[in-house]
Amino acid sequence: MAAVPDLPLAAAPTAPLSPAPPACEEPVPAGDLDEVTEAVLGHVARISAFPVDRLRADQPLIDELGFDSLMLTDLFTSLKRQWPRWRFDESAADRPTAGRIAALIATGSADAADAAVPVQRDGHDGAAHAEDAHGDGAPPQAPAAPAAAPLPEEHTRIECFPEVAAHGERIATFDRTGLRNPYFLVHEGGMTDTTVIDGRELLSFSGYNYLGMATHPQVNEAAKRAIDACGTSASASRLLSGSRPLHLELEAELADLLGCEAAVTLANGHATNVTVIGHLVGPGDLVIHDSLAHDSILQGCKLSGATRRPFPHNDAAALDAVLGQVRHQYRRVLVVIEGVYSMDGDIADLPALIEVKHRHGALLMIDEAHSIGTIGATGRGVGEHFGIDRPAVDLWSGTLSKALASCGGYVAGRREVVEYLRYTVPGFVYSAGMTPADTAASLTALRLLRAEPQRVARLAENAALFVRLARAAGVDIGDSHDTPVVPCIVGDSLKTLRLAEALFQRGISVNPILYPAVPEEMARLRFFITADHTPEQIRDAVAALEQELGRLAAADAGDPADAGEAPDPADAPDPADAARAA
The missing domain is CATH 3.40.640.10 (Type I PLP-dependent aspartate aminotransferase-like (Major domain))
Known part of the structure; x- marks a missing residue:
């Protein structure tokens, strides 16, 4: 799968990183590998809930111990706290094991030595040294405090936080792709089977007014x-x-x-x-x-x-x-x-x-x-x-x-x-x-x-119809069954954005769910079915979805004939007409 830009929904959790030491410093080993491994396993045990005596250094943290991104963040933050000079390498988060992380810390390959702890001198020894140095028993003058280095703006201004800057970059992705930002669209009235955006009525699968009660x-x-x-x-x-x-x-x-x-x-x-x-x-x-x-x-x-x-x-x-x-x-x-x-x-x-x-x-x-x-x-x-x-x-x-x-x-x-x-x-x-x-x-x-229990029955009928038609059309809806939440799994954030935009141009409102809200290979559209949808609206939506998925596939295959321009929005079915026809 081609790499895609990091598209916005929520910032992926990352471990807070301490400033890296100067590049001229030689990496200093953090200690004996066995001792470091034991300490890392202790952190893994605390976070994973597994007893430490049941853990092995070669166990994949994600595949075998169930670590997710938040647990990895917790682990790396704890390790940074214990070894402040460990320079976090993102490769450590790629199929990590406790042994691999411990090796990075212990060998100093990531400059991971513990921070030096100042040695406390005995007061009498200090006085004797001072007397020897000055010869008159007078207390030494305290050295002038070095001028404090200015704090970096990323520590003192919220707009300069790295995560804020990264968010701005993700938002700028929309400009680079030429796609409309699908977030914070203003819906101009109540949302049922239809909605109005910029004065235009669309068939809506983007709200969870499941039983039509909100209107x-x-x-x-x-x-x-x-x-x-x-x-x-x-x-x-x-x-x-x-x-x-x-x-x-x-x-x-x-x-x-x-x-x-x-x-x-x-x-x-x-x-x-x-x-x-x-x-x-x-x-x-x-x-x-x-x-x-x-x-x-x-x-x-x-x-x-x-x-x-x-x-x-x-x-x-x-x-x-x-x-x-x-x-x-x-x-x-x-x-x-x-x-x-x-x-x-x-x-x-x-x-x-x-x-x-x-x-x-x-x-x-x-x-x-x-x-x-x-x-x-x-x-x-x-x-x-x-x-x-x-x-x-x-x-x-x-x-x-x-x-x-x-x-x-x-x-x-x-x-x-x-x-x-x-x-x-x-x-x-x-x-x-x-x-x-x-x-x-x-x-x-x-x-x-x-x-009015018939509302629940009608919702179930509509959801079942959407699922049946989508499966028949070859749409990947995952494990959805017997509920009004139906995904269309695309597996690529940029393609998902393009699919959402194509459907929007055809008069259908449905939300894209992108990485990092879901794993990149699970990027999707999410359809909310309601009791107010008509069978005709559902058939129109699934037919449009099938056609636009076909266009995406043709574009990937390099077939310009099948990947032609999406239909003009003026040719899209009127949601109100579809409702009346049903």
Whole structure:
């Protein structure tokens, strides 16, 4: 695969690097190789959760020990702290092993010697030397302090941080490729099966208004009434003066929907996972999460101070094996998964994961951001999908911004646990409550979900139609099944950008997901299917996708006839006409 520019989504994590020593210095060995290897293995054990006596110096950290980019960053940062003069070589991150890294440090090939520690002299010896030097017993004059070298701007100005400069370079990539920046496009109204950008209506697969509730007249009217009754803000923490009757109604009905004893809502979905995970576990604990877990889960792990370890995606047997080796080392072990995975559209193997959880005395938390309202016969999520006894899962979390039509998050479980969180979890206690409008919108959407289960059925039919047509067209949709999240895996960030632009010109809005948000070979478009899409719209979209993928393939093969110009946007089907035709 040809190399592609580093295209923007999020900066790839990198270990902070100390300034390199002057080039004229000769590399100084850091010490005995065996001692350095032992120290490196100690860091690997701490980060990976494997006992150090089960590690080998030749084990690939990524392939065998499950290291991801954040774990490698943690490792290299720790090594830099122990050996400050180690000049990090990016080749160390290419299929690294503890032995290879230790060799780079120990041999001095990366100038990795420990920083010199000043020798403390005995005070009497110092005085004697001074008397000998001056001959009159007078204390020596302190040498003048050398003039401090000016600090580099990358340490004192945010705009000069290397990562800020690198981000600017990634954004500039769009100008060099001649492609439109696909991010921060302004959508000029509500987003359902269609959207409006720059005054032009497009068929939309770029928003997760799965059930059409975010634009439903009853939901909108409820939000307006809440503003009239309670204003635009809760104006305080819920713990103090920020609670409103709407909050209590929403929490009671969420708990009932989820089959739990109680629930609490927070003002932001991402922050819900961050603050709950960060609050419940800490040093001495282990958080082990699916390798495709959402950023909010990773940030919660980082905040907690617990050891973090991913397990292979949706692989209960691999999770079982890891816990069999390491469970005894930790006080608490929290397993965190998603109900529906937001990039791949597959469903967690919840029954098998619950068995593993019980076998090892672990806790289980499920993020239902993309599964509540979308799977299960009546939209009650992955628990309903599998017929799970709800207390078998310790924490059910999710967001209110997708099927439930507003903005916020929730966590549900046993009453004692939820009450503890209401009084102690920082993201709830030290934040204003959900706005009255958001609360009323989600409450009304939840009630519509119960009153109109046909919305869930229609969503399932639309998703199944898209998947069936895409597979028949030879589109690589990965493992997506039975969910409204369907990727089109292209495997090249630049091609993915070109595909998104070609579809945009044909009147279809769909988001590109690029490296480093996903590995380069997994760069993709991500289609969100909704209950409001019509079968005709779905057929038109898949047909256009098949044609544009064919043009990309022809361009790669050097066939100018098949890789001709994309159709004029004026010739694209009118989304409104497609809806009427269906």
